[in-house]
Amino acid sequence: MQVLLLLVAVGLCGAQYNSNTQAGRTSIVHLFEWRWADIALECERYLAPNGFGGVQVSPPNENIVITNPFRPWWERYQPISYKLCTRSGNEDEFRDMVTRCNNVGVYIYVDAVVNHMCGSAGGSGTHSTCGSYFDAGNENFPAVPYSGWDFNDGKCHTSNGxxxxxxxxxxxxxCRLSGLLDLAQEKDYVRSKVAEYMNYLIDIGVAGFRIxxxxxxxxxxxxxxxxxxxTLNTRWFPSGTKPFIYQEVISMNFLSASLCACVFSTFLLLRSGSDAMGLFLHTRKG
Incomplete structure (x- = not known):
């Protein structure tokens, strides 16, 4: 298992820029690929007693099952649907983790994979973590549902898409990132399905999202x-509290990442694809 620390600055901005951690708790730990049941125990036994503010969890939504290579970490970043079942656990276990961690003051931040679905070479069938049928070649994901109308094929002008x-x-x-089917997020239907998924997690009790x-x-x-x-669930958060949003930007070029910061406000800069540790940079317009 991999553990990464994400240091967050608290209280620099209001609303979505507030990490929502409790006073005096300014670190979020990334429990990469941990099971929900184990994260719940970690919150109770170690993170809360030692002053941690939250946990970033791996994507909780249904993903493709890849067997060659066998079950790589990156299959978690190839969605099939927004159902909550992965090798980290099912929806009941996810809900239990959120409740138990929140109850001891350690909040949950979800890694939200909403730019794309699985790769175009993913085939068709039910080889997914919930068993949902999909047909990647025809861009058909009935468990959402998404169809060919919901992807960016017509906007990309490279030879292979x-x-x-x-x-x-x-x-x-x-265009497609490494062959991943790129969602057409200018369409209100796609935006609404993404928001529906994120709102479902908010209602469960999560405190924010890594995009x-x-x-x-x-x-x-x-x-x-x-x-x-x-706004966040009032069982654990004050009325009107917005989810904390931070966003991933992978770049070997600091300048290009800085240009993104002008609109992203809070983002996680990764110097390379293999560098899982990043920096939070806070940039405000005006």
């Missing part, structure tokens, strides 16, 4: 689905 030049912002945001692959989405589209989010 994938990103070929990371210096071209239109390719980065309109995976943020640089591959247009900032206006991100804002559009974030504007649809509910």
């Amino acid at each position: 994938e990103i070929q030049n990371y210096g071209d912002i239109y390719q980065v945001r309109d 995976d692959a943020a640089k591959h989405m247009w900032p206006g589209d991100i804002k559009a689905f974030l504007d649809k989010l509910n």
